[in-house]
Amino acid sequence: MALIVQKYGGTSVGSPERIKNVVRRVAKYKALGHQIVVVVSAMSGETNRLIALAKEMQAQPDPRELDMVVSTGEQVTVGLVSMGLMQEGLKAKSYTGAQVKITTDSAFTKARILSIDEQNIRTDLANGYVVVVAGFQGVDNEGNITTLGRGGSDTTGVAIAAALHADECQIYTDVDGVYTTDPRVVPEARRLKTITFEEMLEMASLGSKVLQIRAVEFAGKYKVKLRVLSSFEEEGDGTLITFEEDEKMEQAIISGIAFNRDEAKITVRGVPDKPGIAYQILGPVSEANVDVDMIIQNVGVDGSTDFSFTVHRNEFDKAMDILKNQVQSHIGARNVVGDNKTAKVSVVGVGMRSHVGIASKMFRTLAEEGINIQMISTSEIKISVVIDEKYLELAVRVLHKAFDLDQEPA
Amino acid sequence: MALIVQKYGGTSVGSPERIKNVVRRVAKYKALGHQIVVVVSAMSGETNRLIALAKEMQAQPDPRELDMVVSTGEQVTVGLVSMGLMQEGLKAKSYTGAQVKITTDSAFTKARILSIDEQNIRTDLANGYVVVVAGFQGVDNEGNITTLGRGGSDTTGVAIAAALHADECQIYTDVDGVYTTDPRVVPEARRLKTITFEEMLEMASLGSKVLQIRAVEFAGKYKVKLRVLSSFEEEGDGTLITFEEDEKMEQAIISGIAFNRDEAKITVRGVPDKPGIAYQILGPVSEANVDVDMIIQNVGVDGSTDFSFTVHRNEFDKAMDILKNQVQSHIGARNVVGDNKTAKVSVVGVGMRSHVGIASKMFRTLAEEGINIQMISTSEIKISVVIDEKYLELAVRVLHKAFDLDQEPA
Numbered sequence: 166m167a168l169i170v171q172k173y174g175g176t177s178v179g180s181p182e183r184i185k186n187v188v189r190r191v192a193k194y195k196a197l198g199h200q201i202v203v204v205v206s207a208m209s210g211e212t213n214r215l216i217a218l219a220k221e222m223q224a225q226p227d228p229r230e231l232d233m234v235v236s237t238g239e240q241v242t243v244g245l246v247s248m249g250l251m252q253e254g255l256k257a258k259s260y261t262g263a264q265v266k267i268t269t270d271s272a273f274t275k276a277r278i279l280s281i282d283e284q285n286i287r288t289d290l291a292n293g294y295v296v297v298v299a300g301f302q303g304v305d306n307e308g309n310i311t312t313l314g315r316g317g318s319d320t321t322g323v324a325i326a327a328a329l330h331a332d333e334c335q336i337y338t339d340v341d342g343v344y345t346t347d348p349r350v351v352p353e354a355r356r357l358k359t360i361t362f363e364e365m366l367e368m369a370s371l372g373s374k375v376l377q378i379r380a381v382e383f384a385g386k387y388k389v390k391l392r393v394l395s396s397f398e399e400e401g402d403g404t405l406i407t408f409e410e411d412e413k414m415e416q417a418i419i420s421g422i423a424f425n426r427d428e429a430k431i432t433v434r435g436v437p438d439k440p441g442i443a444y445q446i447l448g449p450v451s452e453a454n455v456d457v458d459m460i461i462q463n464v465g466v467d468g469s470t471d472f473s474f475t476v477h478r479n480e481f482d483k484a485m486d487i488l489k490n491q492v493q494s495h496i497g498a499r500n501v502v503g504d505n506k507t508a509k510v511s512v513v514g515v516g517m518r519s520h521v522g523i524a525s526k527m528f529r530t531l532a533e534e535g536i537n538i539q540m541i542s543t544s545e546i547k548i549s550v551v552i553d554e555k556y557l558e559l560a561v562r563v564l565h566k567a568f569d570l571d572q573e574p575a
Numbered sequence: 576m577a578l579i580v581q582k583y584g585g586t587s588v589g590s591p592e593r594i595k596n597v598v599r600r601v602a603k604y605k606a607l608g609h610q611i612v613v614v615v616s617a618m619s620g621e622t623n624r625l626i627a628l629a630k631e632m633q634a635q636p637d638p639r640e641l642d643m644v645v646s647t648g649e650q651v652t653v654g655l656v657s658m659g660l661m662q663e664g665l666k667a668k669s670y671t672g673a674q675v676k677i678t679t680d681s682a683f684t685k686a687r688i689l690s691i692d693e694q695n696i697r698t699d700l701a702n703g704y705v706v707v708v709a710g711f712q713g714v715d716n717e718g719n720i721t722t723l724g725r726g727g728s729d730t731t732g733v734a735i736a737a738a739l740h741a742d743e744c745q746i747y748t749d750v751d752g753v754y755t756t757d758p759r760v761v762p763e764a765r766r767l768k769t770i771t772f773e774e775m776l777e778m779a780s781l782g783s784k785v786l787q788i789r790a791v792e793f794a795g796k797y798k799v800k801l802r803v804l805s806s807f808e809e810e811g812d813g814t815l816i817t818f819e820e821d822e823k824m825e826q827a828i829i830s831g832i833a834f835n836r837d838e839a840k841i842t843v844r845g846v847p848d849k850p851g852i853a854y855q856i857l858g859p860v861s862e863a864n865v866d867v868d869m870i871i872q873n874v875g876v877d878g879s880t881d882f883s884f885t886v887h888r889n890e891f892d893k894a895m896d897i898l899k900n901q902v903q904s905h906i907g908a909r910n911v912v913g914d915n916k917t918a919k920v921s922v923v924g925v926g927m928r929s930h931v932g933i934a935s936k937m938f939r940t941l942a943e944e945g946i947n948i949q950m951i952s953t954s955e956i957k958i959s960v961v962i963d964e965k966y967l968e969l970a971v972r973v974l975h976k977a978f979d980l981d982q983e984p985a
Contacts, residue, residue, distance in 0.1 A: 244644035
């Protein structure tokens, strides 16, 4: 008998029919003698409907009030799932985030979980109930309803699994696991049986949007065994996200090819090469709430250097505007240039720590196809390059092949 | 400066545009220096949508889970109203029933309010906020979300007005006040400037569905000044529901004609005329949750009598079934007869206490039109008759005229 937390996303609970599928799966696990906590998102489309209503009332909806409105989405789902479970003859009980209670800070629309009181859930589980918890939401110390931001239901699932010391946290999505790359780009892409947390973090932040990155961090921190599964297939073990690297090292050097087509690059040229300059460039950008991804600065020549970074394509104009009007003359840079027709491709794998030549193999493979590399950035377990977006699919395909990702590892 | 509680029903907040109308009205009162608490229902149609979803999951939705789902309707509205008020430059803050907190018993779907903690609302009002409270809902002592049942938002409004000792509780609906009778039946029906609580109770329970009857009882008990107004008209003082009878006595003897076309009558004939017989007849009926309205038993002849009562038309078959199969032979009654094509008409007015001849005038008026009276029941301030439903409109019209209700009182 195990204690399992199952998290179902909006698509999995998008209609009464789909909720009944969830109910059947839960019933199957319950029949095996497991204790089950179900964490659910709002029915697909519901959160967007509520946000649209809010925007009709207020151009920039007040964050506290927006959370009040949006949090109803999951509240509806937990009630419906509980009813479905009862209809199947199971004992079930639903909880909002506030009822659990999942205490968060007061950063409305992007709150962070501070603590979880798991006592009621434990009692209910001991009494044979399936406990159904609203994902994505919590309550601050003043009793205000908060939300964790988009995708926060994954985080709720992992946090509850951590609080309960659950045996496994199963994340049900519309894909059946984590793939070596996007199968829509490379039909030979293969589902990974396991992936390490670190690799998953790189894959997630690089655009393999299977799991919310905060959830993965959380799982790593609290050593929660995380499994990604399809909610639309009866069979299959999905992908297990492990924190034991050893299981992994026997296998492939590279786990996957991640990519992101929303990357825009910006270069500030002729920057004085002196302390504090990076902050003077990026401070105003981050103050305007523009997220910066890759940052590159090369060794300077004659007291001057070039400073490059990438931002989301949607924020390219905003970032360019800040740099040209607030930063350039202030720091005495020569000029600011940018390109929003770029994309990022990364090879990811813990194996590269102990294998040389991964970078050179990657660069050679791209060169053979005539793909120019515009920027390079590396970490211990990934190498990312920025290229012209028109070569993106080609790059992903040739790299997938070059690293034998279409083959099961020996 | 006054403290005013304004309650808006589902139709008044049925769309973002209509919520903006509510916002403008609140802003107008706020500009006059008043402190305002707004109590709102779910957007029209929303509660029914949620109930339909629930019924897709469970044939008889679990009451606790149903309240979990249905209570989201008002939660959405409070957030939207607050946003609208902020968009107009006002300070606003929303509360769910649980956040206030409005403590109820645990009778899910039909909970009763036990207490209201008005401290947060007082603090917010003192700080210049418009406070927006979700109607219809509360929280029990275990932290479960409860609802007060259909129309419960009126009760929330009155209960909050009572807790705050508000100067007035304004109920905004889709009619502009309480009328002498239904204007769809009698075009000459006139809006009453005032009506007493007792009259309002009789009018409400008899089918003038302007206000939920529990709300009126609550207002009477706590001496809350209640005013019914239209949310679709800018001007007009609506109808004030008073507990000072004196204001009223100067005016008309009869305040209005109430009616109900859903009344079905049942007679148990040849009932032994002995103690305990009424309970033996009605006990099984009420145990089956069938509500009984009028009850009539005449003086017996030769140790035997006839016992009559009325039920809602929808429950006629159920009640007949119980009487024929469980009661008739048990008590030794001769037979059970019924008619579900009947209707009830009542004249209501505190003035009849001090005026004789109201009943005879009513009976004569009906007789002149050839309308047979099947049952009669009276209280201190009303006289009700059951008639064939086909005469209902005619009866209401002639009584309205006979008691000069189309004329402003002198």
